[in-house]
Amino acid sequence: MSGILNSSIGRKFAMALSAFFLMIFLLQHFVINSLSVINPDSFNEVSHFMGTNWLIQYIMQPVLIFGVIFHFIMGFILEIRNKKARNISYAKNNGGANSTWMSRNMIYSGLFILIFLVIHFIDFWIPEINTKYIQGDMSGLLADGEGYRYYEELTHKFVPIWRVAFYCLGFVFLALHLLHGFMSAFQSVGANNKYTQGLKGFGKAYAIIIPLGFIFIALFHHFNH
Amino acid sequence: MNLTLKIWRQKNANDKGKMVDYPISDISPDMSFLEMLDVLNEQLINKGEEPVAFDHDCREGICGMCSLYINGEAHGPDRGVTTCQLHMRMFNDGDTIYIEPFRAAAFPVIKDLVVDRSAFDRIQHAGGFISVNTSGNTIDANAIPVNKHDADDAFAAATCIGCGACVASCKNSSAMLFVGAKVSQFALLPQGQVEATDRVLNMVKQMDEEGFGNCTNTGACEVECPKGISLENIARMNREYLKASLKG
Ligand code: SF4
Numbered sequence: 225m226s227g228i229l230n231s232s233i234g235r236k237f238a239m240a241l242s243a244f245f246l247m248i249f250l251l252q253h254f255v256i257n258s259l260s261v262i263n264p265d266s267f268n269e270v271s272h273f274m275g276t277n278w279l280i281q282y283i284m285q286p287v288l289i290f291g292v293i294f295h296f297i298m299g300f301i302l303e304i305r306n307k308k309a310r311n312i313s314y315a316k317n318n319g320g321a322n323s324t325w326m327s328r329n330m331i332y333s334g335l336f337i338l339i340f341l342v343i344h345f346i347d348f349w350i351p352e353i354n355t356k357y358i359q360g361d362m363s364g365l366l367a368d369g370e371g372y373r374y375y376e377e378l379t380h381k382f383v384p385i386w387r388v389a390f391y392c393l394g395f396v397f398l399a400l401h402l403l404h405g406f407m408s409a410f411q412s413v414g415a416n417n418k419y420t421q422g423l424k425g426f427g428k429a430y431a432i433i434i435p436l437g438f439i440f441i442a443l444f445h446h447f448n449h
Numbered sequence: 450m451n452l453t454l455k456i457w458r459q460k461n462a463n464d465k466g467k468m469v470d471y472p473i474s475d476i477s478p479d480m481s482f483l484e485m486l487d488v489l490n491e492q493l494i495n496k497g498e499e500p501v502a503f504d505h506d507c508r509e510g511i512c513g514m515c516s517l518y519i520n521g522e523a524h525g526p527d528r529g530v531t532t533c534q535l536h537m538r539m540f541n542d543g544d545t546i547y548i549e550p551f552r553a554a555a556f557p558v559i560k561d562l563v564v565d566r567s568a569f570d571r572i573q574h575a576g577g578f579i580s581v582n583t584s585g586n587t588i589d590a591n592a593i594p595v596n597k598h599d600a601d602d603a604f605a606a607a608t609c610i611g612c613g614a615c616v617a618s619c620k621n622s623s624a625m626l627f628v629g630a631k632v633s634q635f636a637l638l639p640q641g642q643v644e645a646t647d648r649v650l651n652m653v654k655q656m657d658e659e660g661f662g663n664c665t666n667t668g669a670c671e672v673e674c675p676k677g678i679s680l681e682n683i684a685r686m687n688r689e690y691l692k693a694s695l696k697g
């Protein structure tokens with residue numbers, strides 16, 4: 225068991241496990257965000273619960289941050305090692321003949337998602353941490369005390385068109401990343417069997433519907449504010 | 450057919466090497482790719498130049514010896530064939546054809562288009578075999594019942610000819626399809642169970658030590674493999690490896 229991360233298959237497995245975790249997180253993030261379109265009150269309540277529940281805040285949140293950082297660092301390590309495995313490149317290489325653009329450019333879609341996440345953290349996560357843990361305001365209420373602040377803060381962020389455009393672009397790269405990543409994670413943990421065809425369809429749907437949904441939410445708040 | 454060939458020339462392992470242009474004319478579309486190279490070499494020899502070194506042996510798609518990265522694809526643009534089975538009718542009159550060696554740090558060039566694929570042999574030595582006692586009361590392999598489905602999959606995996614096209618096509622120079630096939634052909638059979646744990650651990654360890662890259666599931670290997678070895682074999686190897694790692 226020792227040193228499993230030192231083997232190529234171990235690294236592949238670890239990459240897939242962090243991917244599964246992130247894909248489940250993405251799904252719950254999407255479901256909660258959808259509430260902001262359907263019912264702002266329940267969006268506020270769920271946000272308050274997620275933002276103050278100790279299990280989410282002190283256990284799930286650190287695990288998530290670790291998962292994100294691990295997935296990125298591992299991705300870079302793999303890229304560097306793989307580049308080294310071919311010391312002289314081909315004068316002519318026809319990659320499109322045997323593989324998808326998405327599968328060959330995971331590092332680039334991943335890099336854009338990393339930039340997106342940095343901006344996303346600055347936009348939402350850091351102000352949230354500041355309000356709650358530095359200023360010590362755990363009430364989740366607006367400054368005037370009239371109801372929860374979460375919905376207000378969310379819609380406010382989507383007023384500037386540049387941010388909406390940047391977020392949409394981020395989701396496009398997320399879709400490209402997932403179009404390969406979803407099935408790739410299953411293959412990495414050794415799941416390639418009679419369910420694979422069905423799972424492929426599901427993976428494509430997931431990779432397109434979730435980012436498209438996020439884009440819809442961003443646009444919805446931009447035009448409804 | 451008249452063609453322009455762009456061929457990788459490299460005197461020896463230490464030479465830097467470069468692409469060199471060779472115009473060639475009157476090539477029959479019915480020739481195999483290697484026959485076309487034979488014609489070129491004959492002309493080079495007649496001119497007193499050094500012929501192009503390339504690997505080949507059976508010339509019927511069995512031995513896995515011929516290699517070549519042709520116009521950006523291992524074994525050229527056709528599917529399910531090795532370079533010796535590739536025909537010139539796959540190309541058009543006037544085409545420019547790039548001919549390069551299989552590229553991977555683990556497959557160093559020996560000369561021109563010839564690469565050293567003995568890394569594959571060392572992976573095989575690490576566990577690609579079963580031990581059978583030949584003490585006189587050996588059980589005939591056919592006397593051991595094997596589920597038809599498993600037997601078919603094991604045979605399919607065993608068709609791998611060790612050509613290395615999977616490594617050459619992979620953007621990561623990963624050898625997972627080859628090793629997956631070699632692990633699978635035994636993992637599926639009762640004869641392979643005794644050494645199953647050591648086999649997969651040792652073969653993967655050797656594969657990593659040889660400097661092959663990490664698989665990212667692009668699937669290029671499966672498309673370019675002349676024997677149609679399936680990605681399922683890599684998934685099976687991953688399962689076998691995890692099982693073996695947990696066992697210790
Ligand atoms: S898996 Fe296919 S491409 Fe790879 S060595 Fe075997 S036959 Fe060649």
Ligand code: FES
Nearest residue numbers: 506508513515533
């Ligand atoms: S020469 Fe034997 S497979 Fe091509």
